[in-house]
Amino acid sequence: MTESSWGVKAILHESFAEIAKAAAHPHRLALMEHLAQGERNVDALATVTGLNLANASQHLQSMRRAGLLSARRDGKFTLYRLADDSVLDLLDAIGRIATSNAAAVKEVVSSYFNERDAMEPVTRRELRQRMKAGTVTVLDVRPAEEFALGHVPGAINVPVGDLKRRLADLPRSKEIVAYCRGPYCVFAFEAVAALRAAGYKARRLEDGLPHWRADGLPVAL
Amino acid sequence: MTESSWGVKAILHESFAEIAKAAAHPHRLALMEHLAQGERNVDALATVTGLNLANASQHLQSMRRAGLLSARRDGKFTLYRLADDSVLDLLDAIGRIATSNAAAVKEVVSSYFNERDAMEPVTRRELRQRMKAGTVTVLDVRPAEEFALGHVPGAINVPVGDLKRRLADLPRSKEIVAYCRGPYCVFAFEAVAALRAAGYKARRLEDGLPHWRADGLPVAL
DNA sequence: CCAACAATCAAGCGAACGATAGAATGATAG
């Protein structure tokens, strides 16, 4: 009985290691960040991450084998997506360890969080209430393709690169809440900084669309 | 502004990958499982995991560099421990993905969970209440050294290998709740099975001591 | 100061990984 547990432990640790290994590459993390926004085909993912097609395909397959992704065929496209919301938890856990224990990350984060209180994010709960009350403008600063895969209902899509030239689209009367891909997507930080510089009252939403969706909150298409 | 974010993303993904990589090895996962029980020196960890000393030392150092572990010197010993409770979250997230998406793990888990309802674990909250009411015997089936590093107050320590010959130490009147190192430590499953075979009423505690401690519940020494 | 022990360091080896290019497969549209 206890002899058998030797092998069991080994099997579990080996399986766990395969999952961690599948997440343990910068390119694969980038791919997952994009996949968290919604289903995408290989070519689109390769383009957006700047990877060679075959290379992207191999990374995606290795993550699929490990159980991080699932794939389905649609016509001549292979559409990949995150296997599960638990994959988001994994990414969150890694991020939390990084922000508290990795020097490089602490530095980057603090350079974006320099106005500590001011950058304090709006919670999903709070945003939901203020949306109902109509006291806030929601701004989605991701690229249009990602916006198209799902966004916070009523949000305005202005990719961060277009923000300066499209300030006129945004009402000055209400506070603006900006969001993007996730807790470590810098677009929302940059957007808030730019908006404030232009005299707007702006804050960012905690995390991004993937967490909003995983929380069971409504998503518009 | 948006040009700078290219590099920022790369830095973050690289740092995140280092953390995942540090967790992505069966031996390192085994080491962390033991460290979750409390501080240990290199030699003790090498022995308990069956690793060569230098090898264990190298694995521990790589995890320390990645921010998963911290170390302190005590006399001629180097005592390692988990850097943070967030490391437990990482291990949990990996485990959750494994149980839902990895074939090998699903098989192992289902073989231990074969009596689904019967194996349903006791929650920490429930155990705490029943401890106060005195309606339960708590059984710690980990090795004595780990018990010594901290255990649920009032728990009886009977390492799983000694269980059959020490059944007399356990009262038949109350239900027994067994726990060990964590959600994937098989000792508690085996103990519950053995106890039931001997006519006891027994269940296992959800997770193990590390989660009990991380939850802020009292730990005795 | 020296002997004993804990841990790390340094070098070397085989195995696994990651990227690339080119061939092969699968699916659709004419």
Added chain:
DNA sequence: CTATCATTCTATCGTTCGCTTGATTGTTGG
């Protein structure tokens, strides 16, 4: 049925990883 496009497969090459061995550093106790 063929041409085309999306993706995967195969082979290759350089790099990194993991383990072992033996030497080195650091700390304690006599």
